[in-house]
Amino acid sequence: MADVDTVVPIKTIIADDHPLVLLAIENLVASLPDMQIVGRAIDSTGLFEELARIECDVVVTDLFMPGGAQGDGLEIIQLFKERYPEIALVVLTMSMDVDVLRSAISLGADAILSKRDRIDLMHVAVVTALAREFYLGPTIRTLLADAKRAQRLERVRQLLSKRELEVFTHYASGLGIAEIARQTGRSVKTISAQKCTAMKKLELESDVDLYRFAIEHGLIAGWRSS
Numbered sequence: 001m002a003d004v005d006t007v008v009p010i011k012t013i014i015a016d017d018h019p020l021v022l023l024a025i026e027n028l029v030a031s032l033p034d035m036q037i038v039g040r041a042i043d044s045t046g047l048f049e050e051l052a053r054i055e056c057d058v059v060v061t062d063l064f065m066p067g068g069a070q071g072d073g074l075e076i077i078q079l080f081k082e083r084y085p086e087i088a089l090v091v092l093t094m095s096m097d098v099d100v101l102r103s104a105i106s107l108g109a110d111a112i113l114s115k116r117d118r119i120d121l122m123h124v125a126v127v128t129a130l131a132r133e134f135y136l137g138p139t140i141r142t143l144l145a146d147a148k149r150a151q152r153l154e155r156v157r158q159l160l161s162k163r164e165l166e167v168f169t170h171y172a173s174g175l176g177i178a179e180i181a182r183q184t185g186r187s188v189k190t191i192s193a194q195k196c197t198a199m200k201k202l203e204l205e206s207d208v209d210l211y212r213f214a215i216e217h218g219l220i221a222g223w224r225s226s
Contacts, residue, residue, distance in 0.1 A: 009036035010126060013054075015047040015061040016092065024119050025060065032123055044068030044076050051084060058126050059084075063093035063104065074103050081108040088129035090122065098147040101140060114139035149218035156202070156217055164198040167191055172214035 012035055014025050022040060029035045039050035045068040047061060059080065064073050071079060080089055090111040091104055104112055110129035113121055117137040128135035136144070157165060163184075170180045181191045204210050214220050 007033050009034055010058055010130065011036055011038045011054075011056040012126070013037075013039035013041070013047065013050050013056045013059045015041040015043075015050075015059065015065065017042045017062060017065040017067075021062065021092070021115065025122065028119055028122060035123070035126065044070035044072060044079075047076070048079075048083075051080075051087075056087060058088040058090060058130060060090045060092060060122065060126065063091050063095055063100075074100065074107060077104055077107040077109055088126070090125045090129050090135075092122070096143060098143060101144065105134075111135035111137075112140050113137035114143075152217040153219060156219060159201050160198050161194075164194050164201070167194040168198040168210070169214065169219050171195055172211055172220055 012029065014022060014029075014037055016022050016025070022042075026037060029037050038054050038056055041047040041050050041061075043065045047059070047065075047068070048070050050056075051059070061076065063076070065076070066072050068076075070076065077089065077091070080087075085108075088110045089108070090113065091109045092113050092115055093101075093104075094115045095101065096114075101112060110132075111125035111134065113125045113135075114137050116139045121137055125135045125137065160168065166184065167180055170183070171177070175183070177188055177191050177195065180186075181188045184191070199205075199210060202213060204213055
């Protein structure tokens with residue numbers, strides 16, 4: 001009878017065109033009782049050869065590995081998901097290109113981890129992906145969140161005039177109508193009207209809505225840094 005405490009290791013294929021990255025992953029996996037490397041590759045050709053040769057539970061791959069016959073970058077994810085939808089895919093990358101990362105997500109990568117993150121987070125990514133839950137490493141999460149805030153801020157700047165945005169951000173920062181009027185050299189009536197116009201354009205009904213909107217869209221930080 002098999003030992004009920006026996007750990008069945010996660011069969012893992014790893015792919016990266018940088019030998020030091022492969023070595024780092026191998027060293028990490030060697031310290032984990034629940035993972036086992038069953039295949040290695042340095043480009044897309046080798047990766048798909050390993051996938052055809054041996055069964056695995058998860059693939060941990062670099063995003064960009066030039067020179068492979070099966071493509072590079074997003075092409076790897078697309079082809080992998082078409083051929084092996086049942087195998088979890090964890091992407092390691094140095095890319096900070098938001099569009100590329102969003103495309104990787106939309107193509108079905110189960111986890112994306114930046115090589116700038118701690119290497120031990122790869123185990124978290126693998127376990128999460130195998131549980132059929134999506135995982136983003138902290139660097140990628142921050143990058144995408146910052147990009148989303150920047151997009152929201154740009155949309156607001158398109159909707160509001162420069163003076164409306166100035167009044168809105170000052171008010172969200174805690175200044176009263178009278179103080180904003182004093183600092184900008186405009187009348188209280190003008191400042192009040194510009195605040196009301198800004199709120200109407202943004203479909204906000206109360207000061208609570210205004211404060212929440214400013215925080216969620218990065219307006220206060222965006223104004224101070226501009």
